[in-house]
Amino acid sequence: MESPFRSEAAAFRFLLITIGAFALIVLASAASTLLGFLTFLVLSGIAIAMYLRQRGPAPETTQVRQLGGPEERRVLVVANETVAGEELLSTISTLALSEQTRFRVVCPALNSRLKTYTSDEDPARAAAQERLDVTLARLASVGIEASGEVGDGDPLVAVDDAVRTFGPNEIVISTHPPGRSNWLEKGVVDSVRSRYDVPVTHVVVDLAVEAGA
Amino acid sequence: MTATHPSPDVQQYPAHFEPPHGSTWRTFFGPGLVRGAWMTVAGFLIGMLLVLALRWWWGWEPLWNTEVILVVGGMVLAPIGFLAGIGSFDYWLHYISGRPTRPEDHSGHGAKTWKDYFRVNTDHKVIGIQYLVTTFAFFTIGGLMAMFFRAELAQPGLQFVDSQTFNGLVSVHATLMIFLFIIPAFAGLANFAVPLMLGAPDMAFPRLNALSFWLLPIAGLMFVASFLAPGGAFGAGWTGYAPLAEGQPLGQTFFNMGVQWAGASSIMTALNFLVTIITMRAPGMTFWRMPLLVWANFTTSLLVVLATPFIAGSQFFVMFDRVMHTSFFVPEGGGYVLGYQHIFWFYSHPAVYIMMLPGFGIVSEVISSMSRKPIFGYRLMALSLLGILVLGFSVWAHHMFVAGMADWLRVPMMITTLLIAIPTGIKVFSWIATLWRGRIHLTTPMLFALGFVTMFVIGGLSGIYLGSVPIDIAASDTYFIVAHIHYVLFGGSVFTIYAGVYYWFPKMTGRMYSETLGKWHFWMTFLSFNATFFPMHYVGLRGMPRRVFDYDEAFGNMNLFISIASFVLGASFVLFVYNVITSWQRGPVAEANPWRARTLEWQVSSPPPIFNFDEIPQVVGGPYEYGVPGARHAILTPTKEAQKEAEEVHA
């Protein structure tokens, strides 16, 4: 049931539903006041539940303003816990083989839900900064010069900020395997894919497996 | 539609549209105060004739009914005539007629001379200043009334006025302060600051914004004009309870209608804020990156839109009972008298949050920038605003503990009332934590913000006492309530309004106020305010009732002290007015960002360019990242920055 304010057609449908619902309420009240009141409560509850469960329209795709020149390729790397992961490193190295590739690494300052809502972000930021430093060092050790920043705690927002300032031609996102992702990582790859018109590569890194290997 | 896009529905006139008439014609028939004046008279006459015609046709006796004619002619059609005359409906009337709409020539936007402030102006910055000047004018009137009745109260017995006039002074004082000062002054400050903070070129509906402002002087005039009505000003308090209000002389109707106009102004402004905040934020400004002033106005606007219609309803019912002999609150006809209080307070309790939440936002801005620290617990500060919004609707009956309502309602209302202390406490502790180890600059706005925190805590504490039913039973309708009200409304709201005016004064006027005068103003206000209102806690608990013109001899000395202190408080306001006027005229020119603050309004010139920004900024971080290396709130000129980036590549 679409919100009756979104369009005239939705408002019209809402009118028809209201007629039906109130016909029911009046009939129930004719039997007894209590029954009428209960009918009203139940119908209202159903309406609210249906309204809350519907999904809104999908967000539009943004055209990314690509800031590199015609010969340069800009790659934005979004790395959560997994910056030192081998898969990610090999993906980046492959991209670096073509000349004139500039890399920017963003480490979202991922945080637990409680700490996000209590604005306790300093430890998360420090941890993200450490991850970033390690990554940049790893990349430098294989000859890739990259710039980097600690991003917002929400990976989507961090990507948005980096897209604005860096203007990439492509995005590489690395995440944990689905079972162990942070509460904000869920669905981030799909969201980024649908939101931006540049190619998005998804790398899944399982640090536990790597540590054992 | 925004000021930017002409409607695609319509064909356009050519770009340079010359008005077809000379300047004399335009003075009398073009939009402006002259046309406003005669159309006001015309409106009244049309209303009067309409009433007379209908009463003659229906054969109602007597033909001439002053109250009905005054309501229809004087309080509905005359104001509409005024609004039409000054031109607030011109664009819409043109649109309705189906003629091609004029392209936006922006002639109604921005102010180059002082005259532009007396027109219908669509620039939110101009409207903000119009609001502030108008509201402070009514603050002056309401304050003078207060000093007048404080003079009366300095000694027991009646010295200067009669009882009806005294009641009128007290009622009009409160009405003006609430509806014509606190609520719209916050609207004015927000009008100026919020679009700039959002990175928007103006509000979502600039013409509606202009109309909202012009409704306000109409309401104020109605309240003040009630003194001229036969029988005197309305004397039933700003709360206007039935059945007293229904038996009052003609002046009471001025209250009923004035509230409607003020309420309409408030609702339209709130609607505008909500649409602006939801749909016009700069790219990258998520809800969690909005400055807290924006959050505060968002929450306040929700409160206004949802709650204000209830006071409109309550006043409609009283007016209908008075003028059309209905029985909403007349027991003999089957009416339910207590219903007035329920309906009235269902708005008027959220109203006190409407009068405080924007102040919370201002204080967050001031404390953060003057301590050079991010706001502590930003998310919970935002969520606590929403918490106050929700809880605020559940406590109205704490104003009715002694009204004779159903007993079972009292304890639940007590519990919800005490619960509101939680989100409010979160805010107070967060402000303190923001100050903690900050580099504090005790400028005038900061002094008022700090003064607010302490005074509001005192007012909040007396509120906690009053939330408890047994204490309220003893303290209700005594001066303890008056003390509580003024600690939260003066020590609370007014202090934050002062803080906001001083804080944004350089941005609004391009001039810096005198810091010395500002500090004198603060200390004189702070000390005389406490001297005036703190003793009221004591006399109230000793048994002095409120809204009385005479009292027991035992309270005489305390009342004399309070009255003298109130005169000093009145005098302190003169310092403020002097500071504002002289600084505006010849204060030192202010830079763009004298406070080194980080929100967007400080990143443009003082005063801002006519359309705020050349390019909409792009937000890439939070607004309070003081001391965080490399943090930016926004990219001010994205296109230039992008060009620079591209050039760097080739370099």
Next chain:
Amino acid sequence: MTAHAEPLHGHEDHHGPPPANQSSRVDARTLGMLLFIGSEIMLFGSFFAAYFFVRVVNPGAPDQWPPEPYHFPVFVAGVNTAILVTSSFTMHWALQCIKRGERAGFLAGMVLTFLMGLAFLLTQVVEYLNVGFNTGDGAFASVFFGLTGLHGAHVFVGLSLLLMVIIRGFRGHFSPEHHHGVELPGIYWHFVDVMWIVVYATVYLL
């Protein structure tokens, strides 16, 4: 430390404002209409609260509603309900037509909607004159006239909006691509109708 208070580009007044960013998928005008309708729902809420107090809470409320010897004209109001509901159908039809580019159908639908709305209002006036009681006859009359009168005022506003649409429609200002100016009054009109269903059920039937 910038020196003085000059606007960034003082000579560029005639450029106009930069287009604002659209930070929400919801259209601004539709959101405005939603909030306006929201506040009007709250206004009706206060009138329903008065009704509730007078009929349910009031310890002296009569058992018979309306009290003897008065009656509410349920049938006439029922016919009126049918008229108003039909007008919503014609409104919806009018909008469907303009979306398909059928101008004749659109204008016919709008005019029919307006006429039926007008008929509703006139029937209500006649009903008021013949109902057998007036405002001074007690609380039940007060809430009757209050709720139906408030609703009638909203119908009047709705008719004004419809008139605007009709005038502009006849001047050819709407098309399949641009009909937002019809959509918003359409939403308002449907809400006037929804409100009438609630008022009718509460005042006349329950």
